[in-house]
Amino acid sequence: MKIKKAVIPVAGKGTRFLPASKNTPKEMMPILGVPMIQYVVEEAVRSGIEEIIFITSYGKETIIDYFDRNLELENYLREKNKDGDLKLVSNVGSMVEVVAIRQKEQLGLGHAILCAKTVIGSEPFAVLLGDDIVLGDIPATQQLIDLSLKNNMCSVVGVMNVSDKEVSSYGIVEGVQYLNERTLKMTKMIEKPKSYETASRLATPGRYIFSKEIFDYLEIIPKGSGGEYQLTDAINLMAKNQNVLSYLFEGERYDTGTIENHLVATIEFALKNEHYKKIIQEKIPYWSKKYEI
């Protein structure tokens, strides 16, 4: 069996990116000219995903349009012989099939995923959240899919190690070792606990594989952390009734959810690219003198 569908929730208000996110979705904020959401969609596509289900809200149409063709622009670039730009634009437009579902009220991540129930049907599916970008030779989602495939298509939560300070910003996984040291059989998942409330430092940056039963749990969870329906609470319930694994995936993860972290990610992405790295290198002596860094 193949996992062909991925749900990417993009309905949030993005208040951490104001004023830019006032009428441009935060997911469209670029890192080196590429919208952040594109890095996430590319991870999904490289993992074999053929259809993206965006959970959207009012004002997020730009994201859906972005993954559509823009034939007028393509014709214009063709006429002007701008082959490089033409390739960039047409690649994005034909990257993947896109479905948009409106989440009419922002009732939490759990509610957002439940909105995809009818489009998903009974197939297992992936979920990718956009605040973190994960780079690596084998995409994080692919690693989770591989583990799920080897384990009866069970649900898998991708995790990474975080510091004590970061625990309260994430869904945290507790479990017992299973198969190898990267894999746990989940015993519990807690949404944004205080660091003293759990001994675990395994957090999910928002990479999951789910079997269809997740919808049964999403339908019965009460409101949780922050007064919202939390995906974490549904996973926790699922782990009490069936096999749910967590996997410490390999890859470099960049939190891009705040302006500060977005800045750091931008600099690191630039340093990974020979062209941009050269520009930074040439500027460093001037900057260090002028700003005393």
Ligand code: G1P
């Ligand atoms: C959400 C999830 C949380 C997860 C995080 C990853 O929280 O609820 O479990 O660890 O995304 O970014 P949010 O950051 O949307 O509050």
